[in-house]
Amino acid sequence: VTELLAAQSNLSYRQLPLRLYQVTRKFRDEPKPRLGLLRSREFHMKDMYTFDASAEAARRSYELICDAYGRLFQALGLRVVQVRADTGSIGGTVSHEFQLPADVGEDRLALCPAGHFAANVETMSAEQAACPTCGEPLTRTRGIEVGHTFYLGTKYSSVFNANFYTPENKLQLAEMGCYGLGITRILAAAVEVLSTEDSIRWPSLIAPYQVCFIPPKKGSREEKGAALLERLYDDVAEAAPQLAGDLVLDDRTQLTIGKRLKDANRLGYPYVIVAGKKACDDPAMFEVWSQNAGEVTFLTREGVIDLLSKVQVS
Ligand SMILES: [Zn+2]
Structure with a gap:
């Protein structure tokens, strides 16, 4: 997507913010497919890439999309928590995961019972056991990752030369974010969490x-x-x-x-x-x-x- 944008040579600041969606079937050579659709080799993903004119505008896009994801899960009746996450192989400076707490989940989370703090354990130091805001002990739980957001800055726009013209007619790198919802996994995770022994329950x-x-x-x-x-x-x-x-x-x-x-x-x-x-x-x-x-x-x-x-x- 970044390459596609970089190919648009005369992009103007007036055309930003630009938000490009990609809703597709994906294939991953998954070494350990498990639990039906929770981790499978073929799945549907909603991806989005955002391009903004400044770091400040890009942070606003980031907040806006995190809020939209929160409202989506609320509408589905799923108690998804937004947790601080590792930027991992994708990189960037800020990242969050949207996690549905469940015993079958593969991720380990630490949550403040009052909601001040939520993080994937892999982002935390071993000794952190209390909420930095209220000091209450953090609750540990497992979670299924159903969404992920990354604030990328210019990491990819600098590689692909994804530029735009400023009001002063100067070329500048676009500030980027990327956002994903695991559509197939949301279905599977919702059924996993809501169902009872003898009946399936869908949102x-x-x-x-x-x-x-x-x-x-x-x-x-x-x-x-x-x-x-x-x-x-x-x-x-x-x-x-x-x-x-x-x-x-x-x-x-x-x-x-x-x-x-x-x-x-x-x-x-x-x-x-x-x-x-x-x-x-x-x-x-x-x-x-x-x-x-x-x-x-x-x-x-x-x-x-x-x-x-x-x-x-x-
Ligand atoms: Zn707290």
């Missing part, structure tokens, strides 16, 4: 489908609930247009409700709506599984529509 925003409707088994005593559930499916589709393409009707009615409910838990729909015995009551009551809250409630048709029309998917 609602990235669940493949939001709602699964399960009608009664064919030939069962509750069969008359099937038509009510299908009508409810249509009503939800109309009342919650944001869920278009996010509703699944599991019409494998040769199977029991229990069998299909088990499958639904394994696939991780945030909501499962079942027409069981109480769907034959007057008024009909539907069984509503809110997976991420771990709750089961009974709601009327209106209650289900009201609940689902509030679901945000973007």
